[in-house]
Amino acid sequence: TEKDGLIHGLSAQELQLLAEQCFEAKTKAYCPYSLFRVGASLLLNTSSPTTSASHIITGANVENASYPVGTCAERVAMGSAIMAGHRLGSFKAVGVSTDIADFCSPCGMCRQFLREFLGLDTPVFMFNKEGTWIVRTMGELLPLSFGPDVLPPRE
C-alpha cells in the first residue's frame, strides 16, 4: 500500500493534513448527550502533494435531545462538501478521529451516506486519540453496498 512514496494514494503531507484537520474538527463537536466527540475530514482530489487546508472539508457530530435526530461528523462534513459543489469523483480520502484508544470506524449510516459520493477504493483513515491509524477502503467498510446504480435516480 506504499508505492511511489504514497500511502494509499496520499503523500505524507496530505495524510498529515487529513489527520490534523479531523482532530481540529473534533473540537467543534456538539455532543452533550454522549460526551463522545468525533471529527471527520474529507480530502479533495484537487489537492496536490503539498496541499493546503483549503482542500479539506471537515465536520463534527451534532447531537439532539431526541437522539435519533442528531447527526455524525462524517455526514456534516459531506453535507458541506456537497454544498461546495463536490460530487462523486471529488474525494481522495476520508479521516475520522475520536478521543478513544481504539480505532473508531464510521457508523453504518455514515458509511451509506459516504458511499453515495465516494469511489469504492477511496481510503478511510481511522485515527485513535494518539494519532495512530488504520485504513480501510469504502468498499471494504460497506461490502455489497448499493448506491445510485441499484436504486436508479428518477429522471
Place this chain on the structure above:
Amino acid sequence: TEKDGLIHGLSAQELQLLAEQCFEAKTKAYCPYSLFRVGASLLLNTSSPTTSASHIITGANVENASYPVGTCAERVAMGSAIMAGHRLGSFKAVGVSTDIADFCSPCGMCRQFLREFLGLDTPVFMFNKEGTWIVRTMGELLPLSFGPDVLPPRE
C-alpha cells in the same frame, strides 16, 4: 409584526439576503430521487441591518439511495453553523425555499434539529418559488417541543 421598520426583527436588507441565499443554496441540492430541491439559510445574530453574505450560512438537501439516510437542507445548514462555532443564541432567522407554488415548511425532523439551537421566538421564513413568504416562529412550528432542558445533558 412590523415595527421600527423591522420585519420579525429583520431589516429589509436582511430579509432580502435571507431569501436570496436560500434560493441560491437550492441550486446545490443533490436530489436525484425526489427531484425536489430545497435550500435553507441561517441569518446570524452578528449581522447588522446592512449585513453581508458572510453572515449567512446555507444548506441544501442531500439524498441517498437508501432514502432514510439522506438529509435535509436545514440540517446541512445547521451542521455547517455548528462547525463554525455557532450555538444557541447565534441565530436571528431561518429561510427555506423550494420550487413549488405552495409554502413548504421544514419537516418535523428538521424542526427538532433546529430547536436544539434556536430560540422559540426565532422566525422561520418559508418562501415559495415566486419569493413570496409566510413566517412562523420556531415555537409555533414545534409546539410543546423538548430540547436540552427536558433531556438534560450528561455531565
Place this chain on the structure above:
Amino acid sequence: TEKDGLIHGLSAQELQLLAEQCFEAKTKAYCPYSLFRVGASLLLNTSSPTTSASHIITGANVENASYPVGTCAERVAMGSAIMAGHRLGSFKAVGVSTDIADFCSPCGMCRQFLREFLGLDTPVFMFNKEGTWIVRTMGELLPLSFGPDVLPPRE
C-alpha cells in the same frame, strides 16, 4: 372536548386502555444510552367503546450505540401498525408515556412519521409518570406540515 361522554372522541374505557398500553409498552424499551424510557400506543378506529387490547398497537424506543441510528417508541408502534395492514384512516388516537413528571411530546421526527398516517384531527395523548395527561391533535403538533399531498407519490 367532552361531549356524548366522549373525551376527544374516545370512551373512558378506550382512554384507559390507551394509557395502560403505552405504560406497559414503556417496560420494553431498549435505552441503555439515554436511560429514558418511552412507550407509545395506537388506538385503531375499529375499536368499540368497550374495546380490548387487541385493538391497540404499541411500541417503545430502541436505541443504538450510534445515537442517530436508534428509533423512537412512536415509530416502532407505527411500523408494526403498517405491517398489520393499517394505513391513513385506521387510527383513532395516539398515547405516549415516559418516566418524568412533565408531559413529554413526540419528537419532531415522530410527528412527521405519524403525520403520514394520521388525520390532522387525531388526538395525541401525552401522559406523565402519574398518568395525568394533556392532549393535542396531530395538526396542532405539526402545524403547516406536509405529507403525501405536497410531495406526491411517484405513480
Place this chain on the structure above:
Amino acid sequence: TEKDGLIHGLSAQELQLLAEQCFEAKTKAYCPYSLFRVGASLLLNTSSPTTSASHIITGANVENASYPVGTCAERVAMGSAIMAGHRLGSFKAVGVSTDIADFCSPCGMCRQFLREFLGLDTPVFMFNKEGTWIVRTMGELLPLSFGPDVLPPRE
C-alpha cells in the same frame, strides 16, 4: 457452510420459512415514493428445525414524504422483536427480499441497527426476486463495527 445438513446453521425448513416470510412481509410495504418494496424476516433462536411461523418476526419499509424520516424493513422487523422482549442472543438469522434480479443488501443504517442485537456470526440471507440467495454474516456486512462494547451504556 453446509454441515450436519444445516445451511449456515439453519435447517432446510428454517431457511424456507425465512424466505417465505420476508417475501410475504414485502407485500405490506408502504413505499409510494420509491416504489421499491423490501421485506425482512428475523428467525428466533428458539426455533426448532421444524419450526413454525410463530418463530419469525417480519417487517417492511415504511416511507415518508420527508424521505429521511422513513424507515426500512429490517428496522421495522427488529423494532417489533425488541417490543416482544428479544435482545442480543435471540436471533438465529435474518432474511431480506426485494423485487429486483440482483441481491439487495441491508443499507448501512440497518446494518448498524441490527448490529446492536445480532452476533457477528449471524447469517443475513439476501434473496432476489426469484428466491435465489446469497449470504453474509453480520460481521462481514459491517466490518470493524462498533456496538455497545465501544460506546458503553450509561449505567
